[in-house]
Amino acid sequence: MSGMMLTAMLVLFAAAVPVAVAIGISAVIGLAGYTNFPLIVAAQQLFVSLDKFPLAAIPFFILAGNLMDVGGISRRLVEFAKSIVGGVQGGLPCTCIVTCMIFAAISGSSVATTFAIGAIMIPALIKHGYPVPFAAALQATAAELGVIIPPSIPMILYGVTTQTSIPELFMAGFLPGFLIGAALIVTVLIWCRIKGWGKHDGDGRLTFRAASRQAGWALLMPVVVLGGIYGGVTTPTEASVVAVVYALIVGMLIHRELAPRDLWPIFKKSVISSAVIMFIIACAGLFSWLLNRQGVPDAAAAWLVATFDGPGWFLLGVNLFLFLVGMFVETSASIIVLAPILAEAAERFGIDGVHFGTIMVVNLALGMITPPFGVNLFAAAQVANTSIDKMMRYLPIFIGVIFACLMLITYVPMISLALPTLFLR
Numbered sequence: 001m002s003g004m005m006l007t008a009m010l011v012l013f014a015a016a017v018p019v020a021v022a023i024g025i026s027a028v029i030g031l032a033g034y035t036n037f038p039l040i041v042a043a044q045q046l047f048v049s050l051d052k053f054p055l056a057a058i059p060f061f062i063l064a065g066n067l068m069d070v071g072g073i074s075r076r077l078v079e080f081a082k083s084i085v086g087g088v089q090g091g092l093p094c095t096c097i098v099t100c101m102i103f104a105a106i107s108g109s110s111v112a113t114t115f116a117i118g119a120i121m122i123p124a125l126i127k128h129g130y131p132v133p134f135a136a137a138l139q140a141t142a143a144e145l146g147v148i149i150p151p152s153i154p155m156i157l158y159g160v161t162t163q164t165s166i167p168e169l170f171m172a173g174f175l176p177g178f179l180i181g182a183a184l185i186v187t188v189l190i191w192c193r194i195k196g197w198g199k200h201d202g203d204g205r206l207t208f209r210a211a212s213r214q215a216g217w218a219l220l221m222p223v224v225v226l227g228g229i230y231g232g233v234t235t236p237t238e239a240s241v242v243a244v245v246y247a248l249i250v251g252m253l254i255h256r257e258l259a260p261r262d263l264w265p266i267f268k269k270s271v272i273s274s275a276v277i278m279f280i281i282a283c284a285g286l287f288s289w290l291l292n293r294q295g296v297p298d299a300a301a302a303w304l305v306a307t308f309d310g311p312g313w314f315l316l317g318v319n320l321f322l323f324l325v326g327m328f329v330e331t332s333a334s335i336i337v338l339a340p341i342l343a344e345a346a347e348r349f350g351i352d353g354v355h356f357g358t359i360m361v362v363n364l365a366l367g368m369i370t371p372p373f374g375v376n377l378f379a380a381a382q383v384a385n386t387s388i389d390k391m392m393r394y395l396p397i398f399i400g401v402i403f404a405c406l407m408l409i410t411y412v413p414m415i416s417l418a419l420p421t422l423f424l425r
Contacts, residue, residue, distance in 0.1 A: 004029065004030060004033070004034065005026045005027065005029060005030040005287065005290065005291075006026070008025065008026040008029050008030075009022050009023060009026035009287075012025060012026065020276070020279045020280040020282075020283045020284075020333070021283070023280070023283040023284050023286075023287050023333060023337070024282075024283035024286065024287075026287060027042065027283065027286040027287040027290055028042055028286075030290050031286075031290060035290075035293075042286055045285060045286045045289050046282040046283070046285070046286055047282075048285070048289075049281060049282045049284070049285020049286060049288075049289075050278060050281060050282050050285070052160050053235075053237055054156050054159065054160050054166060054235075054236060054237055055156070055157075055160060055278070055281065056237045056240070057151070057153075057156055057236050057237040057239070057240040058153050058156065058240075058274060058277055058278070059270065059271070059274035059278075060237075060240030060241050060243065060244050061109060061151060061153060061240045061243060062109055062112060062153075062270050062273050062274050062277075063244050063266070063267070063270040063274075064106065064240065064243035064244045064246075064247045065103075065106070065109055065112035065113070065116060066112065066116075066266045066269055066270050067244065067247035067248060067251055067258065067266060068103075068106060068116065068218075068221075068247050068251070069112070069115065069116035069119070070251065070257070070258055070262050070266055071247060071248075071250060071251020071252070071255055071257050071258035072251065072255040072257035072258070073106075073217075073218040073221070073247065073250060073251065073255070074099075074103060074116040074117055074119075074120060075120055076211075076214050076215040076218045076255075077099050077102050077103055077117075077215055077218050077219075078095065078099045078117065078120050078121060078124075079205075079206055079211045079214060079215060080099075080102075080211045080212060080214070080215035080218070080219065081094075081095045081096075081098035081099040081102065082095040082205045082206070082211070083205055083206050083207060083208045083210070083211035083212070084098060084208065085098055085185070086201055086202055086205045087201075087202040087205065088189070088201070088202070089189075089192055089193060089197075089198045089199050089201065090188055090189045090191070090192030090193065090197065090198040090201065091198060091201040091202060092121075092124060092125055092128055092130070092198055092201040093125065093130070093138055093188040093192065093198065094185050094188060094189065095121070095201075096117065096121040096125065096138055096139060096142050097138075097142045097145075097181055097184050097185050097188070098181070098185070099117050099121065099142075100113050100117055100139075100142035100143050100145050100146065100181075101142075101145050101149060101177065101178070101181045102219070102222070103116060103117055103146070104143075104145045104146040104147075104148070104149040104152075104177065105149050105150065105151075105222035105225075105226065106151075106221050106222055106225065106243060109146050109147070109153055110143045110144050110145075110146035110147045110365070110368050110375075110376055111143075111146075111273070111375055111376065111379050112146065112273075113142075113143040113145070113146035114139060114140060114143040114146075114376050114379040114380055114383070115379055115383065117139065117142075117143065118136075118139040118143070118379070118380055118383040118384070119383055121135070121139055122135045122136060122139055122380070122383050122384045125138070126384075128198065128200065128201055128203075129197060129198075130197055130198070131394075132384050132385075132386045132390070133384075133386050133390035133391045133393060133394060134393075134394045135384055136380040136381055136383070136384035136386050136391050137369075137380070137391040137393075137394040137395050137398060138188065138394070138398070139380045139383070139384070140368070140369050140374070140376035140377050140379070140380035140391070140395075141184065141369050141376075141395070141398040141399075141402070142181075142184060143368075143376050143379075143380070144180075144365045144366070144368050144369055144376060144402070145177050145180060145181055147331065147361060147365045147368070148173050148176055148177040148180065148361060148362055148365055149173055149174065149177035149178075150169075150170030150171070150173045150174065150226065151170060151225065151226070151229075151236060151239065151240070152169075152170065152173055152361065153277070153332070154331050154332065154335055154361045154364065154365070155169040155170060155173060155357065155361055156236060157281070157332055157335045157336060157339075158335050158339050158357045158360060158361060159357070161288075161335060161336050161339045161340060162339050162340060162343045162353065162357065164343075164353045164354060164357055165354065165424070166236050167229055167230065167236070167424060168354045168420040168424050169354055169357050169358070169361075170226075170229065170236065171230070171419045171420045171423065171424060172354050172355070172357070172358045172416040172417065172419065172420050173358060173361070173416075174419055175415050175416065175418060175419060176358055176362055176405070176409045176415055176416060179405050179408065179409070179415060180362075180401075180402055180405045183401050183402075183404070183405050184398070184401060184402075187397065187398070187401050191397070217250045217254050217255070218250070221243065221246055221247070221250070224242060224243075224246055225239045225240075225242060225243045225246075226239070228242055230423070277332055280332050280333050280336075281332060281336060283333075284332070284333045284336035284337050285336060287336075287337055288336055288337055288340060291337075291341075292340065304317075304342075304345040305345060305348050305349065308349075310349075311346075311349040311350065311351055312411070314345065314346070314349050314351075315351070315359065315410050315411070316410075318342060318346075318359070318360075318363075319359070319363055319406065319407075319410060322334070322338075322360060322363040322364055323363060323366060323367075323370075323403075325338070325364070325367070326363065326364045326365075326366055326367020326368075326370060327367055327370045327371070327374075331364045331365065331367060331368065331375075334364050334367070335360065335361075335364065338360075339357075339360065342356070342360065343356060343357070352413065352417060354416065354417060354420055355413045355416045355417055358409065358416040359406070359409060359410050359416075362402075362405075362406050362409055363406055365402075366399065366402055366403065366406070369395060369398065369399060369402075370395075370399060371388060371392070374388075377391060377395075
């Protein structure tokens, strides 16, 4: 049954059937053709897959990101980041990266980060003489940090799927996110020096004091959201609601850039985005349930243990496999289907569950900027009004930098585990 389901899913992927529909149809084929269960079980399992309290954080973080975009928070974060790193040659691309790192600590979504920050940064980069495809490729890459630096929607999914502590996963994402952000900053600074770009990037930037005063309420938001989680005041799900309320208050009452008439379009956009993700989660949950009933996770874990000679080779094989998967399969679906299988094998090799979850999220985040189905690429191309083909001139270097960071994160576990070990264990 599992072989037929996987074959059907790959055929549907090749036929350009939407990911969620392909997974759902494959699961129904397996249920109807290879079990004695009535088809009503499919509807039941779709519901069960979504009947998890931590998943409620997803629509609220998406809504918070959209509210911050319209409410002026993202623009103020850009000005703040520019005041820090915008005064050097290549400072504007660095501003894009730093802003994405800050925004990631609020939104939890790379796509939301691409649209919210890209709408400001891509036109600014183009105005300062940077090639349009470079600006789009940089924005797509920097926005990837939205799923690594907490709060992170894929980390919530991994935690729910594998019963791993979500607060520990969140804390484990900080240092890997900072490492990748720092590596990207060094890369673009060297690149701009070589190309001669960005000699006037500091024009028009605010002083640090003025930018800090302007962005004060925006900068307080990650403190409120993450402080509530790590202080034991709120769960990640409750923190997502706090983020929405905070974004509403700041946007409507303090910045006064968010009007009541803006709320309906924001709610509509957030509901559509949330529904897409939830539909993927539901279909992938049904698929995963059938695989579990067939004993696929245990069999696959046993095969991986027997095939790879030690945890080092296992992690290398998993990274290469996930890199290929991320090129074709959406991140949420990949985590829900593969995490139980791979986490079981990692546990048998003695690999810490939080460390492995970080590796998996960082690796699949690469899929957001790798063709043919990199979701960040499509979002950035839409904002920049360019094509992914043109962006490919610049993407390989960014992908190479992040992959090098992934290898460090993989084989130096303390990059992921230092903070959880220090504060939560």
